[in-house]
Amino acid sequence: MKEEKMTPRLASTARALWLIYLSLTAACAFAYWLFGMEPFDAIAHSLSTVSTGGFSTHDDSLSWFHSSQIEGVAILFMLLASLNFGVHYYAIYRRKPLHYWEDIEARSFLILVLVIVVVVGLMLRLEGSYHTLPPSLRDASFEVVSVITSTGFATVDFSHWPDFLPVLLIFVSFIGGCGGSTAGGMKVLRVVLLFKQGMREIRKLIHPNAILPVYLGRHVVDQRIMNAVWGFFAAYTLVFVVLMLLMIHAGLDQVSAFSAVATCMNNLGPGLGKVASNFQEVSSLGKGIAIIAMLLGRLEIFTILILLTPAFWKD
Structure with missing residues (x-):
């Protein structure tokens, strides 16, 4: 498990984490510029990549650049941003690069990404969407990493992929990145x-x-930690079901309602059905529900729910 403290003082820890974040952003911007982006695009996309925000200066997202090198940079820095920043600290400040593999959460995350990329890439090839394996693995790598890190960049519209792949990617978004990262999800x-x-x-x-x-x-x-994890999972599931039912009441079909709540609670962006590209077709009530879902997902549910508990407001 991870050490309790990175530095003896909270201020020193915060300063170290900020330096890591700024260094990643600067390195990402430089790499984007090196592989062909204009300086403004490079800076804008680096801010969006390391924060796993997914916003782009172009309507076509990163597909606008038609560059495998730029996609590779995005994949690398989306993954780095989705690792626990405490792991980055021990790898960089303590000069322990093997800590990326020794940390069970980081290792599990990277293995999971690799397995899903292979599954998606092979399915795309076998279902006839791609004639050769390299292009299918390229698009699978980018979309899987973009979804699991909750970034939401796009080079293709995965909602039109065959078989179970669109639903698989939505389920992958529930997992998200590592704790202590910029990624969303559970x-x-x-x-x-x-x-x-x-x-x-x-x-x-x-x-x-x-x-x-x-x-x-x-x-x-510790059993208390296990109880807390199960408590979070139960609260997450209950909130998801309630919000999905409200989305259906707001006028969305079941698939659109499911993916709308999933993409909002997991802070992803793209979904399926009517929300595959945006929420333009969603009613005002649905957009209000989506706002609540995004806040609950970003603040990990309990922070919001505790504000609604009467005991919290008692003296």
């Missing part, structure tokens, strides 16, 4: 702990008297 570490807890329960059914703690690396996860 965060990789929570998903890892949920998976480990699920596997423990299966083993408990086989060996009901066994003591089977959940491990994260070499450390046993």
Whole structure:
């Protein structure tokens, strides 16, 4: 598990994290400029990439540039921005580059991205959308990284991809990036702990008297942490269902309502159906629901829900 503190003083930690963030942004802007962007485009897109915001100076997003090098830069810095900035600190300040692989959340995130890219790339090739494998892997790499990091850049419209691929990418957005990053979603570490807890329960059914703690690396996860993760997952699911029902009431079909709430709560951007490109066709009520969903997703639900609890306002 990650160390409790990066530096003894909070101010020093904040300064180190800001320097890392600014350095990533500057390096991203330089790389964009090096591979053909105008200085304004390079700066604007670097700010949007490292913040995993996804805004572009062009309606066609990064597909406007028709450059595999620019797409490669975007993939690299979207991934870096979606790793825990504490991991960046230990890798850079403590000169421990292997910490990127030693950290279980970062390792799980990178492996997950690789697996999904391969699956999507192969499906695109087998379904006949691409005649050769390299172009399918190129588009799969960019779209998968853009979606899982909640950035939302686009080079193709994945909502028109065949088979289950559009829905798979929406589900991928629920995972998001690592904790302590700029990415949205539920965060990789929570998903890892949920998976480990699920596997423990299966083993408990086989060996009901066994003591089977959940491990994260070499450390046993405290049961209070597991309870907090399950509590977050339950709250996330409940809020999602309620917002989706409200979106349907606001006039969207089931697919559009599902993806609209998913893309808002996960701070992604693109969706499916009527919200594949934008929310222009969504009613005023639907847009209001989307605003609430975005706030709940960005502040990770509990921050908003606690404000609605009467006990919070008592002296």
